[in-house]
Structures are given as structure tokens and as C-alpha cells.
Amino acid sequence: MAAISVEPCTFALFGALGDLALRKLFPALYQLDRANLLHADTRLLALAREPGSAQEHLTTIENHLRRHVADADLEPAALGRFLGRLSYQHLDFLQPEGYLALAEQAPAELPLIAYFATAAAVYGAICENLDKAGLAGRTRVVLEKPIGHDLESSRRVNDAVARFFPESRVYRIDHYLGKETVQNLIALRFANSLFETQWNQNSISHVEITVAEKVGIEGRWGYFDKAGQLRDMIQNHLLQLLCLIAMDPPSELSADSIRDEKVKVLKALAPITGDGLSTRVVRGQYIAGYSDGKPVPGYLEEDNANAQSDTETFVALRADIRNWRWSGVPFYLRTGKRMPQKLSQIVIHFKETPHYIFAPEQRLQVGNKLIIRLQPDEGISLRVMTKEQGLDKGMQLRSGPLQLNFSDTWRTARIPDAYERLLLEVMRGNQNLFVRKDEIEYAWTWCDQLIAGWRNAGDAPKPYAAGSWGPMSSIALITRDGRAWYGDI
Numbered sequence: 001m002a003a004i005s006v007e008p009c010t011f012a013l014f015g016a017l018g019d020l021a022l023r024k025l026f027p028a029l030y031q032l033d034r035a036n037l038l039h040a041d042t043r044l045l046a047l048a049r050e051p052g053s054a055q056e057h058l059t060t061i062e063n064h065l066r067r068h069v070a071d072a073d074l075e076p077a078a079l080g081r082f083l084g085r086l087s088y089q090h091l092d093f094l095q096p097e098g099y100l101a102l103a104e105q106a107p108a109e110l111p112l113i114a115y116f117a118t119a120a121a122v123y124g125a126i127c128e129n130l131d132k133a134g135l136a137g138r139t140r141v142v143l144e145k146p147i148g149h150d151l152e153s154s155r156r157v158n159d160a161v162a163r164f165f166p167e168s169r170v171y172r173i174d175h176y177l178g179k180e181t182v183q184n185l186i187a188l189r190f191a192n193s194l195f196e197t198q199w200n201q202n203s204i205s206h207v208e209i210t211v212a213e214k215v216g217i218e219g220r221w222g223y224f225d226k227a228g229q230l231r232d233m234i235q236n237h238l239l240q241l242l243c244l245i246a247m248d249p250p251s252e253l254s255a256d257s258i259r260d261e262k263v264k265v266l267k268a269l270a271p272i273t274g275d276g277l278s279t280r281v282v283r284g285q286y287i288a289g290y291s292d293g294k295p296v297p298g299y300l301e302e303d304n305a306n307a308q309s310d311t312e313t314f315v316a317l318r319a320d321i322r323n324w325r326w327s328g329v330p331f332y333l334r335t336g337k338r339m340p341q342k343l344s345q346i347v348i349h350f351k352e353t354p355h356y357i358f359a360p361e362q363r364l365q366v367g368n369k370l371i372i373r374l375q376p377d378e379g380i381s382l383r384v385m386t387k388e389q390g391l392d393k394g395m396q397l398r399s400g401p402l403q404l405n406f407s408d409t410w411r412t413a414r415i416p417d418a419y420e421r422l423l424l425e426v427m428r429g430n431q432n433l434f435v436r437k438d439e440i441e442y443a444w445t446w447c448d449q450l451i452a453g454w455r456n457a458g459d460a461p462k463p464y465a466a467g468s469w470g471p472m473s474s475i476a477l478i479t480r481d482g483r484a485w486y487g488d489i
């Protein structure tokens with residue numbers, strides 16, 4: 001029996017036949033239903049503009065569900081119940097007429113959740129049409145990224161939505177905020193007194209955030225090439241992680257208290273300009289190499305690629321936060337496609353002891369590290385120094401983990417996908433895990449200035465072989481400061 005009560009709603013998914021909906025959103029809704037987290041009166045409405053019959057499209061959705069949900073989780077009773085809630089409506093998002101039919105399917109006494117899994121260019125038109133159909137007053141809108149490609153375009157999208165919806169009913173998705181370990185990061189920091197006293201420049205030397213993907217562009221070349229890794233990953237996911245690590249404790253667990261603190265961090269980020277463009281940031285683009293031992297093409301040889309593109313598929317940078325807590329503590333961010341493995345992790349490096357008394361050659365491994373792994377094998381581990389066991393070992397030191405591996409510790413519990421949590425929180429009307437307009441704007445301001453710097457300097461991305469950890473200069477970026485990426489030593 002679910003411990004959380006969820007009110008009933010009508011959940012309308014715009015762009016229901018798109019990749020995100022089929023691969024992530026319907027499976028997440030199914031898992032919520034299976035866990036008894038959808039109210040019995042909740043109805044799911046798939047909306048798309050593709051031609052074809054409703055039956056045909058419902059079959060497509062069901063087929064994808066069977067493909068993307070683990071076999072062990074496909075329970076006939078749960079699947080039957082889920083499909084029983086689901087209906088399909090053909091809708092041209094730009095034409096107001098179809099929205100009357102939508103209104104008829106959405107009982108007036110229930111909130112309507114309108115999830116936009118469509119291009120941001122049509123968000124404004126959808127909002128206007130929801131308003132014309134008399135639906136805006138009881139609707140929460142959920143906006144997928146990317147919201148624009150720079151500050152100006154993101155403002156245009158947000159302003160178009162704000163004409164019809166107050167901020168309190170706008171839910172901007174950054175799916176990293178729904179990941180289990182990211183949630184745990186908040187618990188770790190603010191439910192344990194142990195860390196907070198150490199969480200500053202007195203005790204921490206630097207922080208690393210790595211989000212590496214093994215995959216390449218996966219048929220999304222057209223989209224990705226206009227964005228690049230800075231806009232696609234740093235502007236949102238990595239900066240959100242940085243904010244959660246760096247923010248001051250909020251005064252309460254409300255959405256705005258948390259978001260106010262995150263905004264302060266974004267405002268304090270030092271712009272990367274001038275010499276910093278060559279010493280503090282590295283752009284890379286993968287060339288042909290190997291993934292899992294098999295040859296794979298370079299970015300410019302992918303399907304539909306434009307061979308002249310200078311879009312980056314890798315970024316490493318050093319971010320500095322200008323405030324008392326973090327003065328002199330660099331945050332090294334690194335993210336790329338076609339890396340050797342899929343790995344998202346944050347490593348907090350604590351300072352060395354003030355006076356070192358052990359053998360000099362062991363000095364490099366000294367220093368506690370808190371490792372927060374988002375994927376794979378979600379877990380938190382604190383590396384502490386101990387002595388090697390045995391009479392013959394003298395005072396030989398060893399760095400070992402105090403470990404909390406979520407899947408080992410709670411073997412029975414399935415780790416939910418980020419979208420399950422986010423969809424549940426929208427249904428509960430809780431904005432904690434969603435990004436506020438000003439967060440997006442400050443993140444864009446910081447990224448825009450970096451992109452402008454690249455453009456003015458005519459900076460070309462450095463090549464790196466697919467299956468490697470990025471260009472050599474990304475190693476120099478951190479070794480220049482006398483440090484190394486975790487795992488490299």
C-alpha cells in the first residue's frame with residue numbers, strides 16, 4: 001500500500017508519440033500505477049498530431065511500454081489497469097478547435113496536468129489554446145528542456161507561458177533532480193550534522209562533477225548539433241548538481257526556499273572570460289574510436305552529420321563560486337558523449353590533514369573523499385584512510401570506503417526512474433524538484449557569456465577518440481592546479 005496519497009487528475013501528454021514519451025514517460029506512468037500511486041480516477045490522455053487511428057497509436061504506446069519496462073515489472077493486472085486509463089486524441093496543437101474535445105475529456109472538478117513533450121516553440125500556442133478552451137485556471141503545465149537555446153530565447157518561451165500561467169503552476173523539468181541519489185544528496189547534507197561543519201573552504205579542497213555517457217548521438221544529430229554539450233548538459237544537469245552541492249542550507253524544505261538558495265549560487269558563479277577561456281575550459285569533439293571494443297564513427301561521420309560542424313560533444317571546465325563558503329574551492333565539471341562508460345558522480349575532496357606524519361610516498365592518496373554516485377550503482381561512499389592490516393605492514397596506509405550502496409542495502413526496493421518521481425511530484429503539486437524561471441535565466445547568463453567567448457576567440461573543439469575520457473587538455477585543466485580527476489591516480 002502506498003504511503004503517499006495522490007489526488008486524482010487528468011494527465012494530458014502533448015507529443016505522446018515522441019521518443020521521450022514512448023521511452024520514458026509512459027513507462028514512468030505505468031510504474032506509478034503499478035505502485036498504486038495513481039488515484040483510481042486519474043485518466044491519461046495521449047495527444048499527438050500524427051495521422052493514423054487512435055487504435056493504431058494506442059498499440060504503438062503499448063508496444064513501447066512492453067519494450068521499455070523490465071519483463072519482471074510487466075504484470076498483466078497492472079498493465080490492464082494502466083491501459084484502461086489511457087485514451088488517445090488527435091490534436092493539432094496550434095489549432096484552438098481540438099482543445100474543446102480535450103476539455104470534454106477532462107472533468108471540471110479535477111486538475112489538468114498538461115505535459116509538453118514537444119518543441120518549446122509551441123509551448124506558448126498550447127498555453128493560449130488551453131486558456132481559450134477555459135482550461136488554464138485548473139491546469140499545471142510541465143515544460144521539458146530545452147527551454148530555449150540562450151537567455152533571450154528562453155525568456156521568450158517563459159514569457160509566452162507566463163501570459164497564461166502563474167509560476168506556481170509551471171513545472172520545468174530537469175530530470176537529474178528526480179534521480180534517487182540527487183534526492184539523497186539533500187538528505188545527506190541537511191539531515192546529518194556531520195557534514196555541514198565541514199562543507200566549506202576550511203575543509204574541502206575541490207569538487208568534481210562528472211557526467212559521462214557511453215553513447216554517441218543516437219540519431220539525434222540534427223537537434224544535438226544546434227545545442228552542443230554545454231547547452232545540452234552543463235546549462236541544466238551539471239549546474240543543478242553544482243547548486244545542490246554548493247547551496248546554503250534552506251530554512252525549510254519548500255520549493256522556494258531551496259530554489260532561492262540555488263539562485264544565490266548561480267549568481268555567484270565567476271564568469272569564464274579572457275585567459276580563462278584557454279585555461280579553465282576545454283571543448284572536445286569525438287573522432288572515430290572504439291566503444292566496448294567495437295569500432296564506432298566520429299561525430300562528423302554520424303548519420304545526417306554535417307562534416308564541417310564545430311559543435312562540442314565534450315566540455316570540461318573549472319567553475320569558481322565567489323562567496324565565503326567556497327572561496328578558493330574549484331568545482332571541476334566534466335561531461336561528454338562516447339566516453340568509456342556511463343558514469344555520473346560527484347566527488348568531494350577534503351583537504352589533507354594540517355600536518356603529515358606518514359611516509360612521504362603515500363602522501364598523494366591521503367585526503368578523505370565523499371563520492372556520490374548517481375549512476376550506475378547508485379550509492380554514497382566516504383573514503384577514509386586506515387592502516388593496512390598485518391604485522392609486516394608497518395604504518396602503510398590504505399584508502400578504503402565506508403559504503404552505502406543503495407541496491408545492496410535495500411535489495412528489495414527497485415530504484416525508481418527519475419521521471420517517476422517527477423511525475424508523481426507534479427500530481428502532488430510539489431514544485432521542490434522543478435526549476436524556477438530565474439534559475440534557468442542565471443544559468444543561461446553564465447553559459448551565454450562562455451559561448452560568446454568561444455565564438456569571439458574562434459575556438460575549435462579539440463578531438464578525442466571515441467571511448468576515451470576526452471581531450472588531453474581536459475587532464476591538463478586539472479593537473480595545472482596540482483590535482484587529478486578521481487580515478488586517474
Ligand code: BG6
Pocket residue numbers: 175213232344
Ligand atoms: C538529456 C540530454 O537531458 O540527458 C541527453 O539531452 C543525455 O543528451 C541525457 O543523453 C542523459 O540523461 P541520463 O539520465 O541518461 O544521464
